[in-house]
Every structure is written in C-alpha cells, then in structure tokens.
Amino acid sequence: MKLFVKHQQFTQSILCSLVIAGLLTACNGSDNNTDTATVDESTTVVTDNGVSYDGTTDGVLCDYAYSEFNDSESVGYNSESQWNCTDDMRELVANGIPDHAVGTFPNDNNPNMITVQDITASITLQPVKTDVAKELGGPSGPQGYVLNGVKIDASTAGTCDDSGLICDAAMNVGNWNIEALGQSSFDFGTDDNNAHVQPSGEYHYHGMPEGFITLHGGSSDTMTLIAWASDGFPIYARYGYSSADDATSGLKVVTGSYQLVTTVNDNRPSTDLYALGTFKQDWEYVDGSGDLDECNGRFGVTPEFPNGIYHYYATDSYPFFQRCVKGEVEAAGQLPPPPQ
Numbered sequence: 001m002k003l004f005v006k007h008q009q010f011t012q013s014i015l016c017s018l019v020i021a022g023l024l025t026a027c028n029g030s031d032n033n034t035d036t037a038t039v040d041e042s043t044t045v046v047t048d049n050g051v052s053y054d055g056t057t058d059g060v061l062c063d064y065a066y067s068e069f070n071d072s073e074s075v076g077y078n079s080e081s082q083w084n085c086t087d088d089m090r091e092l093v094a095n096g097i098p099d100h101a102v103g104t105f106p107n108d109n110n111p112n113m114i115t116v117q118d119i120t121a122s123i124t125l126q127p128v129k130t131d132v133a134k135e136l137g138g139p140s141g142p143q144g145y146v147l148n149g150v151k152i153d154a155s156t157a158g159t160c161d162d163s164g165l166i167c168d169a170a171m172n173v174g175n176w177n178i179e180a181l182g183q184s185s186f187d188f189g190t191d192d193n194n195a196h197v198q199p200s201g202e203y204h205y206h207g208m209p210e211g212f213i214t215l216h217g218g219s220s221d222t223m224t225l226i227a228w229a230s231d232g233f234p235i236y237a238r239y240g241y242s243s244a245d246d247a248t249s250g251l252k253v254v255t256g257s258y259q260l261v262t263t264v265n266d267n268r269p270s271t272d273l274y275a276l277g278t279f280k281q282d283w284e285y286v287d288g289s290g291d292l293d294e295c296n297g298r299f300g301v302t303p304e305f306p307n308g309i310y311h312y313y314a315t316d317s318y319p320f321f322q323r324c325v326k327g328e329v330e331a332a333g334q335l336p337p338p339p340q
Contacts, residue, residue, distance in 0.1 A: 081149035094149020100211025103191025110189025115201030127232030164269025207320035231327025244300030257290035
C-alpha cells in the first residue's frame, strides 16, 4: 500500500511504499472515591477508584469491569474489559474493543478492520521506580493498557531513508522513524481518539484517548486515571497539580519536556520536504523545559495516591504517551503478536 503524503511544497513525486503488514504492526481495603459518568440513556459507567496510602497500587481500581455493546459503524461488538487484583498482580482480561465511538475503519490510509482480540496482561501491584529508562513499544511490548483494555503503542514502524525518497513501514529502509501524530506529511489514518488499527484487527492508541476520557467525565476539574503502564505505575490524562506534591495547588495542563532539535542532522531528509517533528529523531529531551521527565512521568500526589507515587501522563504534544518506563518490567505487560 502507499502511505498518503501531504505537503503543500512537495513538488517531487515521492513513492513511500508502506506494506500493510508493517504499517500499523509496531506503530513501532480502601477509602472510596466513586465517580459516575453518564454517557447516554443505556450506558452508565461507575468507577470506584479507591485510595492507596502505602506506596502500592493495590486497592485502586481493583474491580474495574465494563461490558457494553459498541454500536459504532466500524465496531458492532461488545466492549469487554475486566481488571482484578490477585496476590501481587493486577490482571487484565479484555477483548480489545474500545468502549467509545471510533472513526471509520478501514479508511483510505488504514486498510484494517477492528476485530475482537484476546487480551491478557499481568502488571505488578508493587511498582518499583528505578533510575533506568526502559524503552517499550512494538516488539518490546506495549507501553501500557487503557482501562478499557485497549493497548498503548505510541510509536510506528514507519521509516524513511536519508533522502526521504524511500519510506517503508515493513522493513528498515532508513534511520528516520515516522511519527503517527504531530506532523502533516504522513497520514496513518488515525481517528479523533488518536488511534487506528493494526493488520491483526487490534485497535490501539498513539495518543490521548479522547473518547475514553469523555466517557469517564475527564475535565479540567479533576485528574483522570486512564491507564496502567506496563511497569505498574498509573497514567493520567492531561491535567495534574500545579505543584506536584500539593493537592491544593490547582490543576493545570501538564507538559512534556521534549523540544524540537536546534541542530538538524546533516543526514536527515530535507526539512523542505518534511518539517521538523515528522520523525522521532526530531525531538530531544530538555530537562526542565516542561513538567515531566524523559518518560513523561513525575513523582507527586494524585487523588488515588495522596501520599504520592511516580506516575505518567498522556500529553497533548510529543511524546503523547510515554515511550519508556522507569519501573521494573520483568513481569509486566503482554508482548504483541509478531508482525503479519
């Protein structure tokens, strides 16, 4: 298949041959705090988040369950997701069907249909932060799972060679990894939830899962826990406390600490063809330029963890979801199936 290229100043005829198999495969005992979000007359989501004071995640969202028919035109299946805490693990069983409206799939830039999956994952209830960042995504396993059981896989398998004339998602044709979001040269067929579908039929997120956040009443008035990272730490959407260790400091939009590179590599495809931000290598971590570390995380208090915990954020700009984790991951997450 051909990846659709959009660029007003693009006068050359550049064939970016992206094989379907590669295009989207690695797109490399508690106090209660109950929130109710009414979606329509037939669907009500009730979430007993729970609170943890002891540094573990046990007791927080340990009995999360969802089962509703998704009548989106591109779905037509029940969305099933169940999380349980047993011993020292958080167990997920789900079918990978989102619990919110989705875009049209297949579409011109994503030829795949959403189908039921067999999703299982075991994630530790006692995450341990380390000083080592471990990169996840693609064959290394998902960065985490949203509560609806849909996986987070923020990168893509798309690459370009140094000339920018050859771009391929199935094979390593070059060193320049194409981003799914935040650029206008390549269209990966993502919907309004910053998600699309792999050849296996697995719907997955590259960025902020807007439909899920809306379903759960996410707003600027509250921190919204949306997912568990593969190392066991929680992931929040967009808003966090202005002062990380002060729950009375008010909420703000949390920003990552990645900036566009100031010095462009001589081997990079021309910025006249592909603006900065098109490739993963266009971004560099600049400590202190935002609120978060290189894994889009920070230590601080949250409604579910009033004594503080290391946690990640989905952000509106790069990296959108964390591309690495700081916790131990020996028993975390589920490796995806091999490319098809």
